[in-house]
Each structure stands twice: as structure tokens, then as C-alpha cells.
Amino acid sequence: MTHHPANPWVRRSRPQPRPAMRLLCLPHAGGSTSLYRLWKDLLPPEVEPVLVCPPGREDRLDDPLPDGIPELVADLGRAVVPLLDRPWAVFGHSMGATVAHELVLWLLEQGHPAPEHLFVSAREAPQHHHGGSVHLLDDDALAAELIRLGGTAPELLAMPEVRQLVLPAVRGDYRLIETYAAAPAGPVPCPLTALVGAADTELTAEEAAGWEKWTTGPFQLLSFPGGHFYLSESPHALVDVVCRRLLTPA
Structure with a gap:
């Protein structure tokens, strides 16, 4: 995995000067590039994965978190x-889905290609934004929430040294997303695919389907077996879907 010290935001395990496509991959609250660790071996050579590493994790533990989603974006x-x-x-x-939507809008506003x-x-789509107060929980309750969602091994969160490394970024990210204003500038001018785990208790089908409002292009809602972290349970099937949408001519 390579990155330039001047650009700590991205990790490029297969840097290519002229790939057919670059795929930016953004993690969940408190998450790291490890969420996509298998993708470099699953994506075809013409698609270069670019893994986003926000502040507060990996080698960015001392980098301060931004004050809000707009600053992060x-x-x-x-x-x-x-x-x-x-x-x-x-x-x-x-x-990361919320950040991805806002990122596209920010880049378009700056005159960059869609x-x-x-x-x-x-x-959930912005009009169904939940908000919340998870970021106000004490460490034990915050760790319990992570275990409930299934994204972190319970045995890791039982280790004080792991908690000390992981929980500050988790709490900071939850603060960002739970205080997010959920008022994007508008839809994106490209195809948008919403993906959900069929057993995910964190959102409803209606909330996921609401993303159709936020694109002027084609929209599709797809469901996979599993819960909130279905992508770790079915990486091959998910990456196959992503590739077909990226590489199949319209």
C-alpha cells in the first residue's frame, strides 16, 4: 500500500498512471482502509482502487478531525x-456514502468532471437522515454499539489498548454524521446505485430507495444477504456488481 506523505488521505495499493477507471472507496464511521482490503485482488486490472483514509486512524492518529462534514469533504x-x-x-x-455524495457535489462545484x-x-437517503446521540455515549456503550453493528470483533474491543486507538475516531465520526445538516446541494448527474444488506436493521428499504431523488441519471437499489456490514460477508458478489456497472457500456 502506497501513499505520498503530502497526500495522507489516499492509499493506492496498485497505482497506475492511466487506468480505465479509478474507484474511490470511503469507509464507515470510525472505519479504515481495511474495510476494502480484499478489493485490490477482486477488482480487474483496469480498475484502480483508491482507498480513503480519514484523519484519526492508521498513520493519521494525530491528525485532528474536521469540525463538520463540509470541512471533511x-x-x-x-x-x-x-x-x-x-x-x-x-x-x-x-x-462514507453520505461523504461520497457530498464529495461529488463539491467536486462538481469546483468545476471537476462528474x-x-x-x-x-x-x-439512508438525506431526506431520511436519522441523526442521533451515539457520539455522546461512554466508552463501554460506544464499544457495545460497534459490536451490535458487527463491524468490529468483540475480542478486540475488550483490549484497553485497542479501545484507546479506535474509539476516538469512532466517536469523532459519529459526531460528524449525527450533527450533519443533511441538506445536499442537489442530485448528481451520474448513475447512482444504492446497496443494502437484507438484514440491516439500521435502515429501511424506503430509506434506501430514497436515493433515487438524488440523481438525474439511472438509479437502482440492490440487496445482498447480510446485515449492516454485508460487504464483508459477500465481497466477491458485491465487487462483481460494482465492476459490471463500471465497465459495461451504457
Whole structure:
């Protein structure tokens, strides 16, 4: 995995000068690039995965979290601009889906080309934004919430040293998404696919289907077996779907 010290936001395990497509992959609240660790071996050579690493995790533990989603999006947007010299798409999971939508809008506002596709995973559409107060929980309750969602191994969260590393970013990200205004500037001018786990208790089919409002292009809602972290349970099937949408001519 490579990244330039001047651009700590991205990790490029297979850097290519002229790929057919670059796919930006954004993690969930408190998540890291490990969410997509298998994708580099599942994506075809013509699709270059670009994994986004927000502040507060991995080698960015000391980097401060932004004050809000708009600041996060602007910082990320400036970091990925050099990669938009090739056709690109973006996949965001949970909180990452919200950030992905806002990122596309920010880049368009700055005059950059639209993506070929926007994938929003395990996230309700903005008009159904839940908000919440998870970021106000104490460490025990916050760890319990992570275990309930299924994205973190319970045995890891039982280790004080792991909690000390993981929970600050989790709490910070929950603060960002739970205080998010949920008022995007508008729809995106590209195809949008919403993806959900059939057993995900964090959103309803109606909330996921609401993403259709946020594109002027084709929309599709797809369901996979599993819960909120279905993408870790069915990575091959998911990546196959993503590739078919990116590489099949319209």
C-alpha cells in the first residue's frame, strides 16, 4: 500500500498512471482502509482502487478531525483532485456514502468532471437522515454499539489498548454524521446505485430507495444477504456488481 506523505488521505495499493477507471472507496464511521482490503485482488486490472483514509486512524492518529462534514469533504476533495485525470467513480459505505455524495457535489462545484458512478452502501437517503446521540455515549456503550453493528470483533474491543486507538475516531465520526445538516446541494448527474444488506436493521428499504431523488441519471437499489456490514460477508458478489456497472457500456 502506497501513499505520498503530502497526500495522507489516499492509499493506492496498485497505482497506475492511466487506468480505465479509478474507484474511490470511503469507509464507515470510525472505519479504515481495511474495510476494502480484499478489493485490490477482486477488482480487474483496469480498475484502480483508491482507498480513503480519514484523519484519526492508521498513520493519521494525530491528525485532528474536521469540525463538520463540509470541512471533511473539502479537505478530501482537495486531496483527490490530482486523481481525477482519469474516469472515476466513488463507493461509500454507511457514513462514507453520505461523504461520497457530498464529495461529488463539491467536486462538481469546483468545476471537476462528474464521476462515472456513485455507489451508496448501507445508508439512508438525506431526506431520511436519522441523526442521533451515539457520539455522546461512554466508552463501554460506544464499544457495545460497534459490536451490535458487527463491524468490529468483540475480542478486540475488550483490549484497553485497542479501545484507546479506535474509539476516538469512532466517536469523532459519529459526531460528524449525527450533527450533519443533511441538506445536499442537489442530485448528481451520474448513475447512482444504492446497496443494502437484507438484514440491516439500521435502515429501511424506503430509506434506501430514497436515493433515487438524488440523481438525474439511472438509479437502482440492490440487496445482498447480510446485515449492516454485508460487504464483508459477500465481497466477491458485491465487487462483481460494482465492476459490471463500471465497465459495461451504457
